Amino acid sequence: MDDNLFDSLRLELRRGSLTLAVLAQLRAEHYGYTLRKALADLGLEIDEGTLYPLLRRLESQALLTSEWREEGGRKKRFYRLSPDGRLMFKQLLAEWKGINDSLDRIV
Numbered sequence: 800m801d802d803n804l805f806d807s808l809r810l811e812l813r814r815g816s817l818t819l820a821v822l823a824q825l826r827a828e829h830y831g832y833t834l835r836k837a838l839a840d841l842g843l844e845i846d847e848g849t850l851y852p853l854l855r856r857l858e859s860q861a862l863l864t865s866e867w868r869e870e871g872g873r874k875k876r877f878y879r880l881s882p883d884g885r886l887m888f889k890q891l892l893a894e895w896k897g898i899n900d901s902l903d904r905i906v
Contacts, residue, residue: 817845819895821853822880822888825863830875854878862887 820843824834831851838845857863862884865876880888 817843817849817853818857819888819891821845821850821857822862822884822891825878825880825884826888828877828879830870830877834878857884 863878864881865878867876
């Protein structure tokens with residue numbers, strides 16, 4: 800079996816799941832490192848090269864808001880869901896649950 804094909808399909812499968820996971824975690828405010836650590840602690844590893852572009856994209860789509868603040872002598876960018884982000888999270892979660900239920904029946 801082609802390992803490159805598996806890796807490509809695995810990444811495609813993860814892409815949407817990562818978006819939903821990030822939105823779920825940002826119901827509470829996080830900065831990048833704590834968000835990445837929280838996801839990893841829950842079993843979902845995400846590298847910085849994936850996380851930060853995803854955060855920028857979600858912010859450009861008005862699903863997140865961010866704010867620079869100094870904490871511990873360092874400037875950190877804190878992210879949280881916007882009101883539109885909260886609504887989108889609820890809609891995507893309902894869609895994901897429906898897909899997951901269907902896949903459980905199919906598989």
